[in-house]
Amino acid sequence: MKSVKKKAAKKVVKKIAKKVVKKTITKPVKAATKKVTVTNKKAATKKTIATKKIAIKKVATKKVATKKAVETYNKEKLQKLLSSAIKLSRADHIEIYCSIEDREATRFSDNAISQNLAQKDIKIRISSHKGNRVGKVELNSFDSKMLENAIRQSEEIVNILPDDPEYVPPLKKSEEKKYLKSLMSIKDMNNHLSFEEIAKKIKEGIDPCKKVGAKFAGSYKHSRYQEAFMNSNGLFAHGYYSAIDWTNIVVMPGGESGYAHSLASNVLDLDFKKTSKEALTKAIAAQNAVDIAPGKYTVILSPEAIDEIILYAFWGGFEAKKCDDGLSYLRGKLGEKVFDSSLTVTSDPTNKFVPSMTFDDQGSAYKKRAWIKNGVIENLCYSRYWALKNNREATLNPTNLIVEGNDKVTIDDLISETENGILITRLWYIRFVDPMIPSITGMTRDGTFLIKDGKIVSAIKNMRFNDSIVRILSSIEKIAKRIPAGEFLRNYIPAMKIRDFNFTSGTTF
Amino acid sequence: MRDLCLHAMNEAERQKVEYADIRIINSREQKLITENERVYEVKDNFDQGFGVRVLLNGAWGFASSPIITKDEISRVVKIAVAIAKASAKIKNKSVSIVKNPAITDSFKTIVKIDPFSIPIKDKFDFMFEINKKMLKVNKIKKVYSIANYENVDKYFANIFGSRIQSNITTSMFEYVACAVDEHTSRERSHGIYPQTIGYEAVLESDLLEKCEKVASEAVMKLSAHKGIEGVKDLVLDPTHLALTIHESVGHATELDRALGMEESLSGRTFATVDKLNKLIYGSPIINFVADLTLENGLATNGYDDDGTKGKRWHIVKDGIFSGYSTSIDTAAEIGMSESNGRCNADSWFSIPIVRIPNLSLMPGKDNLSLDDLISGVDDGIYIEGMGSFSIDQMRENFQFGGDVFWEIKNGKIGRMLDNVTYQAITKDFWNSCDAIAGEKYWVKSGVANCGKGDPMQTAKMTHGASPARFRNIKIGGGNV
Numbered sequence: 001m002k003s004v005k006k007k008a009a010k011k012v013v014k015k016i017a018k019k020v021v022k023k024t025i026t027k028p029v030k031a032a033t034k035k036v037t038v039t040n041k042k043a044a045t046k047k048t049i050a051t052k053k054i055a056i057k058k059v060a061t062k063k064v065a066t067k068k069a070v071e072t073y074n075k076e077k078l079q080k081l082l083s084s085a086i087k088l089s090r091a092d093h094i095e096i097y098c099s100i101e102d103r104e105a106t107r108f109s110d111n112a113i114s115q116n117l118a119q120k121d122i123k124i125r126i127s128s129h130k131g132n133r134v135g136k137v138e139l140n141s142f143d144s145k146m147l148e149n150a151i152r153q154s155e156e157i158v159n160i161l162p163d164d165p166e167y168v169p170p171l172k173k174s175e176e177k178k179y180l181k182s183l184m185s186i187k188d189m190n191n192h193l194s195f196e197e198i199a200k201k202i203k204e205g206i207d208p209c210k211k212v213g214a215k216f217a218g219s220y221k222h223s224r225y226q227e228a229f230m231n232s233n234g235l236f237a238h239g240y241y242s243a244i245d246w247t248n249i250v251v252m253p254g255g256e257s258g259y260a261h262s263l264a265s266n267v268l269d270l271d272f273k274k275t276s277k278e279a280l281t282k283a284i285a286a287q288n289a290v291d292i293a294p295g296k297y298t299v300i301l302s303p304e305a306i307d308e309i310i311l312y313a314f315w316g317g318f319e320a321k322k323c324d325d326g327l328s329y330l331r332g333k334l335g336e337k338v339f340d341s342s343l344t345v346t347s348d349p350t351n352k353f354v355p356s357m358t359f360d361d362q363g364s365a366y367k368k369r370a371w372i373k374n375g376v377i378e379n380l381c382y383s384r385y386w387a388l389k390n391n392r393e394a395t396l397n398p399t400n401l402i403v404e405g406n407d408k409v410t411i412d413d414l415i416s417e418t419e420n421g422i423l424i425t426r427l428w429y430i431r432f433v434d435p436m437i438p439s440i441t442g443m444t445r446d447g448t449f450l451i452k453d454g455k456i457v458s459a460i461k462n463m464r465f466n467d468s469i470v471r472i473l474s475s476i477e478k479i480a481k482r483i484p485a486g487e488f489l490r491n492y493i494p495a496m497k498i499r500d501f502n503f504t505s506g507t508t509f
Numbered sequence: 510m511r512d513l514c515l516h517a518m519n520e521a522e523r524q525k526v527e528y529a530d531i532r533i534i535n536s537r538e539q540k541l542i543t544e545n546e547r548v549y550e551v552k553d554n555f556d557q558g559f560g561v562r563v564l565l566n567g568a569w570g571f572a573s574s575p576i577i578t579k580d581e582i583s584r585v586v587k588i589a590v591a592i593a594k595a596s597a598k599i600k601n602k603s604v605s606i607v608k609n610p611a612i613t614d615s616f617k618t619i620v621k622i623d624p625f626s627i628p629i630k631d632k633f634d635f636m637f638e639i640n641k642k643m644l645k646v647n648k649i650k651k652v653y654s655i656a657n658y659e660n661v662d663k664y665f666a667n668i669f670g671s672r673i674q675s676n677i678t679t680s681m682f683e684y685v686a687c688a689v690d691e692h693t694s695r696e697r698s699h700g701i702y703p704q705t706i707g708y709e710a711v712l713e714s715d716l717l718e719k720c721e722k723v724a725s726e727a728v729m730k731l732s733a734h735k736g737i738e739g740v741k742d743l744v745l746d747p748t749h750l751a752l753t754i755h756e757s758v759g760h761a762t763e764l765d766r767a768l769g770m771e772e773s774l775s776g777r778t779f780a781t782v783d784k785l786n787k788l789i790y791g792s793p794i795i796n797f798v799a800d801l802t803l804e805n806g807l808a809t810n811g812y813d814d815d816g817t818k819g820k821r822w823h824i825v826k827d828g829i830f831s832g833y834s835t836s837i838d839t840a841a842e843i844g845m846s847e848s849n850g851r852c853n854a855d856s857w858f859s860i861p862i863v864r865i866p867n868l869s870l871m872p873g874k875d876n877l878s879l880d881d882l883i884s885g886v887d888d889g890i891y892i893e894g895m896g897s898f899s900i901d902q903m904r905e906n907f908q909f910g911g912d913v914f915w916e917i918k919n920g921k922i923g924r925m926l927d928n929v930t931y932q933a934i935t936k937d938f939w940n941s942c943d944a945i946a947g948e949k950y951w952v953k954s955g956v957a958n959c960g961k962g963d964p965m966q967t968a969k970m971t972h973g974a975s976p977a978r979f980r981n982i983k984i985g986g987g988n989v
Contacts, residue, residue: 105964106596109772113596118572118588119964121558121858138554140575150555157551160630165547195595202599217772219963247963249773257772325650326689428776429899433910433987434928436693441908441930441987443901445776464899464906464932466987504986505932507906 082230093129095231097361109217128154132167173234178365183355188242205276218248237359248279258282259446289459298421299501303493307485316438320380340476345372347398354490356399405482405494416454423449463503475499514666520586528564530667534857543636558857567603568596571860606837611670616811620707624658643724651687686724695730703957704805733927738985742889751954751972757935759865761904764833776902788830791939797825799866806867807969814861817850855966869973873945884920891915908932930987946975
């Protein structure tokens with residue numbers, strides 16, 4: 001049960017969130033040296049990639065029919081379908097947005113597949129405009145009769161609505177000129193594994209776990225979306241979005257666990273074995289965890305943990321209207337320094353590591369944006385209406401979050417420079433306590449480690465923290481290099497060393 | 510629908526599956542939100558499709574499609590079979606299921622007024638009336654009213670011969686008042702708890718009557734006393750307890766978690782199978798009852814998506830852990846002769862998984878009142894409504910906030926407190942409960958957006974309770 005205020009805050013990422021499956025990723029801990037190393041997805045050798053290409057090509061003949069949905073609705077066909085539907089409109093204006101989804105989702109636990117799915121869906125949203133009102137209807141069929149009924153229903157709704165003081169008319173065709181060239185293509189959609197191939201990848205993760213008596217769990221998901229938008233001004237947009245998640249948890253006989261997660265747009269870019277090895281290595285290191293007392297500690301937060309905190313910083317307050325209404329911790333802070341000078345956050349739909357869609361469900365072009373620059377609030381999320389009212393550019397919502405990092409610094413460097421501290425590889429169940437501070441609480445999970453004199457000396461039992469996001473992101477001692485990470489958005493995030501992280505209670509595991 | 514279902518089962522039988530079922534679903538959802546005196550959102554959503562699940566070679570396969578035709582069903586059955594064959598290559602042992610008897614039945618929510626028969630304009634007029642009243646309260650800057658009406662028509666068939674039709678209507682209405690001053694903002698919410706019921710729930714509610722009080726309390730929160738911490742007694746209102754029950758009992762007693770099947774996302778549970786009928790979960794006055802027949806319950810659907818008829822059972826009896834939420838395969842895994850029947854998918858698109866049922870803390874037997882509970886507290890806090898919530902992946906260490914907090918001193922309610930949090934370990938917390946108010950004070954609340962599974966699915970369930978008292982709880986961990 002979430003309040004609408006929280007819902008509105010979450011809207012910052014919701015449009016993209018529904019395309020991205022909840023995940024965080026963690027890094028490997030080598031059992032022998034107990035040092036943490038960072039995944040470098042770019043480090044995959046050409047040989048490895050070439051081998052993968054052969055494997056994919058080989059299994060392509062076995063692909064199940066889920067691929068058909070993508071092939072059935074190509075750009076030209078969708079343009080034709082939307083164009084025909086728009087002609088049925090009796091309203092002043094009409095907008096139609098559609099999304100076609102195909103997904104394979106395989107889940108495993110206890111060294112066996114436990115859930116295995118092929119899912120397919122269509123979403124069509126019709127927005128009929130009359131005067132300064134908009135009526136919306138959604139359906140999931142291109143059946144011509146159903147589509148016409150839905151258009152009529154949206155026209156009935158628009159007729160009974162009161163005038164909307166925050167109405168904005170549909171965009172002009174000229175918006176098309178602003179679209180960035182998407183980095184995702186039909187190739188990302190078509191490179192997908194058969195269920196037999198997915199099973200093979202899972203078995204490759206299980207085998208080394210069995211050797212040490214551990215259990216392999218996790219999931220493989222490949223969600224593929226084709227999206228199109230058209231309005232009665234002739235504006236048309238079309239694009240592809242592919243999101244693959246390979247999530248691994250290894251559980252040792254004593255219940256200690258290690259976690260790793262990789263994400264990619266194209267399955268050829270995913271290193272399955274490396275990820276499963278990371279999870280196993282970390283699970284082994286997580287054994288024999290000791291207790292520590294609650295209190296304030298210097299912590300090294302993995303990119304996955306930082307990703308969660310950055311996301312909550314955005315959920316909590318970057319909506320310009322909320323700020324102006326006094327409902328955000330960033331009210332009156334536009335242009336002011338709020339965070340540490342080392343923090344810079346941008347978004348870029350064409351980032352090659354975490355590409356995103358280049359238009360939204362009203363046909364607006366997503367652009368590259370700076371949100372936080374050297375700790376200063378550079379931009380807030382202005383909707384089209386709020387931008388018009390305040391004579392500003394509509395900045396929309398971020399489609400990804402790119403945090404400035406330092407390619408010369410590894411997470412190992414952060415550890416070796418820490419006299420007393422804690423390495424947190426994953427945070428779990430974070431929630432706001434007071435969004436106006438904004439304070440949050442949450443737990444550590446799947447591998448938390450004690451650092452003494454620059455080395456990991458032990459695993460520690462899981463802890464609960466309560467802290468302020470502003471305080472955390474104003475207490476950055478050092479930033480490392482970045483990797484793709486993300487629970488809701490696909491982000492590009494570094495590990496960070498933070499002072500005085502506030503643990504308030506512990507667990508028995 | 511019946512012909513399509515039969516066609517699916519015939520196709521599955523031809524593939525020599527051990528088990529198969531199909532759900533064909535047509536649904537409509539209407540979402541209305543007003544922000545101050547404007548329509549923030551109006552959306553009518555029509556959705557249809559089917560999902561096929563097969564068990565073959567001791568492994569599951571599932572596929573779904575929005576196109577409801579015989580040809581598409583044939584295609585999707587073949588995909589589900591192919592997926593099951595792939596699943597079977599990575600298994601420890603064959604999945605077994607408890608076999609439900611073949612049932613032909615139907616179930617329909619009792620609805621006096623179909624929410625979709627009420628003109629949208631009338632619904633908005635009511636919402637605007639509430640918003641206007643709340644906006645008259647000084648310092649109320651923003652108000653939202655949120656209404657959601659849903660109807661799900663489902664036809665279920667399985668290979669054992671069950672043919673079950675259900676038609677479930679859900680109504681929800683909530684409003685939020687946001688107060689703003691020069692320092693901060695605070696919000697307070699109220700609503701009819703979501704129920705399987707018609708629009709009569711809105712018409713017969715106290716929504717209009719209470720809205721100004723709710724807005725006034727939002728304003729009071731701006732100047733409520735801050736920074737409370739220490740070890741204190743708690744008296745928790747049913748509107749608050751619903752979420753505590755949900756997180757620390759509901760999720761902890763899902764059998765798929767206990768069997769490790771949620772390892773990769775939601776996690777496991779401390780309530781493992783070896784502790785069934787042994788673990789002291791709470792004090793002897795604690796009884797948690799799962800009831801899938803509960804009147805107007807959000808999980809009262811007649812049957813679950815395994816085709817198991819809704820029933821009533823104890824999760825905790827006289828303080829002892831005594832039951833799980835189950836599915837036909839998890840029940841078989843621990844040797845149960847039948848499932849308790851709480852395996853549901855959130856749409857035709859999704860595979861059924863074990864969910865929290867309607868789960869309630871039963872009233873105390875001593876006919877105590879809320880005042881009786883409060884009068885027994887020297888130094889404590891009375892908490893109403895839901896707020897911040899967080900719990901670890903074993904469902905042990907939790908921290909909760911709330912919506913409104915009242916100080917209790919020497920047995921009497923005093924000043925309002927700001928943003929209190931309490932933290933405890935699940936078993937310790939329920940064992941610290943020394944009093945539960947009587948049946949007269951027992952009310953239903955609920956959760957309409959419970960998230961679980963991977964891919965994530967939502968579910969709805971009711972949680973009833975009477976006010977309850979807890980001794981020596983750690984307060985204020987969330988103060989920073």
